[in-house]
Amino acid sequence: MKQDQPGPATTPRTRAKARHILDNYFIGPARDDEVLEIWGNTPEMSYAPGDRVALHVSTTADEWEFEIGRDGLEYVPLLTKSGLPGEHHPTPLDCSVKGCGWPEAYALTIPDDWAPGGYLVTFRARKGDDRIEEHHVILIRTAPDAARPPYVLVCATGTWLAYNCWGGSNHYEGITGPDGNAFSPVVSTQRPWTRGFCKLPEGAPRALRQQPTRPGEMVRYPYMEWAYAYGYSKKYASAGWASYERHFARWAEGEGYDFDVIALHDLHHDPDLLKRYACAVFVGHDEYWSAQMRDAVDAYVEGGGNVARFAGNFLWQTRVEDEGHTQVCYKYVADRDPLMGTEQEHLVSGAFEVAPVNRPGALTFGVNALRGVYAGLGNCVGGGAGGYTIYRSDHWAFDGAGLGYGDVLGARSRIFGYEVDGLDYRFEDGLPFPTCSDEAVPEIEILAMGLATNIEADHGIWGETLYIGSADARFKAQVLFGEVTPETLDACKRGNGMIISWPRGKGEIFTAATCEWVAGLIRQDVQVEQITRNVLNRFAKSKGRSR
Numbered sequence: 001m002k003q004d005q006p007g008p009a010t011t012p013r014t015r016a017k018a019r020h021i022l023d024n025y026f027i028g029p030a031r032d033d034e035v036l037e038i039w040g041n042t043p044e045m046s047y048a049p050g051d052r053v054a055l056h057v058s059t060t061a062d063e064w065e066f067e068i069g070r071d072g073l074e075y076v077p078l079l080t081k082s083g084l085p086g087e088h089h090p091t092p093l094d095c096s097v098k099g100c101g102w103p104e105a106y107a108l109t110i111p112d113d114w115a116p117g118g119y120l121v122t123f124r125a126r127k128g129d130d131r132i133e134e135h136h137v138i139l140i141r142t143a144p145d146a147a148r149p150p151y152v153l154v155c156a157t158g159t160w161l162a163y164n165c166w167g168g169s170n171h172y173e174g175i176t177g178p179d180g181n182a183f184s185p186v187v188s189t190q191r192p193w194t195r196g197f198c199k200l201p202e203g204a205p206r207a208l209r210q211q212p213t214r215p216g217e218m219v220r221y222p223y224m225e226w227a228y229a230y231g232y233s234k235k236y237a238s239a240g241w242a243s244y245e246r247h248f249a250r251w252a253e254g255e256g257y258d259f260d261v262i263a264l265h266d267l268h269h270d271p272d273l274l275k276r277y278a279c280a281v282f283v284g285h286d287e288y289w290s291a292q293m294r295d296a297v298d299a300y301v302e303g304g305g306n307v308a309r310f311a312g313n314f315l316w317q318t319r320v321e322d323e324g325h326t327q328v329c330y331k332y333v334a335d336r337d338p339l340m341g342t343e344q345e346h347l348v349s350g351a352f353e354v355a356p357v358n359r360p361g362a363l364t365f366g367v368n369a370l371r372g373v374y375a376g377l378g379n380c381v382g383g384g385a386g387g388y389t390i391y392r393s394d395h396w397a398f399d400g401a402g403l404g405y406g407d408v409l410g411a412r413s414r415i416f417g418y419e420v421d422g423l424d425y426r427f428e429d430g431l432p433f434p435t436c437s438d439e440a441v442p443e444i445e446i447l448a449m450g451l452a453t454n455i456e457a458d459h460g461i462w463g464e465t466l467y468i469g470s471a472d473a474r475f476k477a478q479v480l481f482g483e484v485t486p487e488t489l490d491a492c493k494r495g496n497g498m499i500i501s502w503p504r505g506k507g508e509i510f511t512a513a514t515c516e517w518v519a520g521l522i523r524q525d526v527q528v529e530q531i532t533r534n535v536l537n538r539f540a541k542s543k544g545r546s547r
Contacts (some may be wrong), residue, residue, distance in 0.1 A: 026254035027195050027233050028185040029091040029217055030165040031204070033060050038086075038125040038411050039166075040066070040358055041192045043101070044324075045157050045263040046139035048237045049146075053138065057087040059104040060389030061125035066106070070197075071246060073135070073253045079440045080112065081106065086125065088523070096167035096174065097386025099325060116142050116149070118241050118249060119200060122144045135198040137241045137494075139261045150278040150540045151259035153252070155245045156311065158264050158288035158318055161187055161327045166194040170235070171288070171329050176519050185337075186348065196227065196236025200243065207237040207418040208289035208516055212383045217377045220466045237318035246312070249466040251529075258420060264293055268320050272297035279306045279539035285419065286311035288318045288329060291347055294364050295465040306539035307365070309510065310517035310532070312497065314361040315369035315497060318349050332475055335485040342395035344478045353478045362440040367513045371438060372452050372495045375514075376417030378430045379457040386409035388448035388499055388512075391431055395447050395501060396538065397510060399531040405430075413525035414516060416450045420497025421513035425449075445501045452495035 013062045016082065028137035030037050038059035048054055055062065069075050089102045122135040136357035139155060142148055158362055162171040190431045196204070205223040213219055223237040237243055245261075246270055252259055259281070268290050274280050280300065286309075301307055319328040319339075330337040332359075334350030345356040352361045353370050361368030374380035387410035390403045403409060410416060423440050432449060434440040455474035477488035501510040512531075520528025 004422040014201075014471050027165065027231070028095070029058065030060075031091060031522055033088055034297075036060055036125065036127045036130050038064055038123045038132060038134055038532075039136070039192045040049060040121065040123045040136055040143060041190065042121070042136065042138055043190065044138075045189070045430045046261075046420065047110050048141050049110045050113055051110050053108050053110060054102065054104045055106045055108075055121070055125060055509070058091065058100070058102050059086040059123075060088045061086045061126045061127055062525060064123060064125040066124065066520045067120075067121050067122045068396050069091070069107075070115065071241075071249075072115075075120070075251050079108065080386045091167070093168070093175075095185050095188070095191055096165075096169040097184055097439060099187055099188040100192075101190075101487045102167065110140060112143065114140055116140055118246060118261060120396070122199075126235070126240060128226075134192065134195065136193060137198040139258050141262050141266075148276045149258035149260050151281055151536065152274065152279070153249060153259050153261045153275040153281045153283070154267065155241065155283055155296055156282065156286040156288075158293070158327065159239045159285050160193070160197060160241075160288070161189060162288045162316075162318075162329065163235040164191070164194050164197065165233050165235055166192050171331060172235075178298055181423040183331070185333070185521075187327050189327065191363055193240065194233040194235065195230040196242060198242055199242030200232075200236065204232075205237065206243070206414075206516070206519060207336050208414045208519070210385070210414060212376075212386070213379070215383075216461070218461050219382065219466070221378065234455060239285050244515075247418065247518040247522050248281070248283040251518075251532075252536075255533065264289070265320065265324060265401060269324060271326050273299040274305055277305070278541050279308055279536065281536075281539075282307070282309045282311045283518055284311055284543065285313055287313040287419075288316045289328070290315070290318050292320070298364055301507035301509060303393060304506035306507050307509045307511075308535045308539055309365050310512045310515050312363055312421050312515040313369050313373065314367070314421055314513075315351055315445060316349070317347070317357050318354055319357070328534075347473065351479065358449065361421065362423060362438055362441040362444075363538045364515075365421070365511050366444045366509055367423055367498055367511055368438060368499045369421050370480070371418070371422035371424060372420045372497055372513070373454055374418065374456070374468055375420050375452040375494075375497060376414065376516075377419075379459065380453050380468050381417075382457070384451060385416070386414040387416050388450050388497070390448045393443060395445065397447065397499075397501060397531055397534050399530075400513045401533055401534075403527060406535040408518050409531075410525060413523040413528060414521040415525070415528060416497060417516050418516050419515050420452050420495070422452065422496035422498045424501075425496070443504075446498055447501055448499040450497045453493055454495055455489070455493045506541065512540070
């Protein structure tokens with residue numbers, strides 16, 4: 001994992017003083033004037049040249065400084081300010097749900113010559129010999145009146161929010177939420193990103209181990225062990241600019257592709273935004289979408305737009321509320337969603353395939369998460385190949401990649417996992433076809449496949465604790481079959497991940513349904529790189545739209 005600058009600049013003494021901020025999971029404010037800290041955020045996730053950006057900062061230092069730089073193929077610092085007066089502001093206990101409420105500390109206007117991309121905002125502070133820095137990221141797109149590049153990278157900000165544990169809660173675990181919930185169905189955008197989402201030091205492990213677990217060896221999760229040791233969120237490997245979109249952006253820039261960068265939330269507020277581009281690209285872990293976001297993509301493809309989706313785990317419908325400051329997802333307890341039983345219950349925040357949402361993921365990207373999910377994580381296909389088995393090697397996407405029927409793509413670079421999407425399928429004469437029982441359409445071509453599971457294998461090793469277990473399979477069994485029995489659990493145990501190609505409407509979709517496709521770009525897997533080029537080159541021109 002390439003990183004141009006070092007990680008958080010802290011002394012051992014500062015780290016020791018700040019350990020109580022990290023309670024085995026959550027990172028957030030110390031709420032203690034004696035602890036050196038600095039945190040900051042911006043009201044929006046993305047901006048364009050000419051937009052005003054407000055920095056909301058809280059620090060226990062008397063003075064602070066910041067640096068903003070474009071985090072592209074090379075990190076380029078563009079703006080620095082120092083000697084800014086520091087203020088330590090109260091942070092509500094429920095800041096992860098309702099926001100921090102800090103006042104504006106500094107504001108700037110995005111210059112006209114700042115190129116599209118991800119921009120790191122580095123906040124720095126010191127007390128005596130101690131110093132610390134934390135990071136934020138903003139996305140900058142092309143100015144509205146400027147010529148548009150052919151590609152747009154849509155960052156998975158819905159998933160970033162779902163995994164952001166800064167301040168106490170996210171859509172997985174937390175200190176707030178309804179009675180009995182271990183997660184909050186409501187999270188705020190008005191808080192910092194947790195440590196590791198914006199910037200990572202070189203060598204930070206990815207979610208998948210680079211080598212499968214050996215027989216008899218206790219299962220390990222190196223990325224979580226690393227996170228605990230160095231004071232990062234254990235969710236850094238699951239979401240965020242630093243683990244996913246950054247690597248695609250750097251690779252694409254190095255290959256000479258001209259692209260814009262936006263937030264997924266931009267599609268919620270501006271559904272016509274995609275129509276300005278020939279190809280929309282999605283990468284990494286892209287799990288949480290509002291209905292409006294899906295509507296925007298569906299209309300875009302039907303009208304002639306192309307989608308290159310190198311991403312996995314398309315699962316949950318969300319709602320964006322409070323003028324974009326709040327994301328709602330009740331997930332496993334969707335029956336508690338206030339919209340249940342109303343005229344708007346199709347907007348209930350639950351799984352796409354489940355009533356009352358009833359909008360299978362295959363209708364948008366050709367695959368769905370409930371036919372996935374886990375591969376290469378812990379004992380979930382822990383000894384698997386780590387790549388896709390090729391079935392339709394003569395497809396245009398594989399041109400020049402040196403692949404034949406039965407070959408495995410991406411095993412050395414470990415691209416298959418940690419969550420994948422698939423379909424119900426059947427085999428005929430050695431080739432897979434969609435059964436269409438999950439509302440996939442016959443026009444979808446299954447190009448490659450790998451195996452996944454919803455139940456983590458228990459090998460009976462003494463002292464071993466399973467991370468995934470069977471909770472996801474139990475949820476799937478309940479919602480698909482109405483009950484959890486040995487038979488329904490068995491039916492929900494097996495999953496798959498797929499590469500599919502789908503001419504849809506006037507547009508076209510290519511989906512490599514895995515979170516870890518970018519690992520092939522990071523590790524310079526020549527076959528993964530060639531396929532990525534083939535897709536981008538084909539999709540550079542729109543088919544049925546006027547630009």
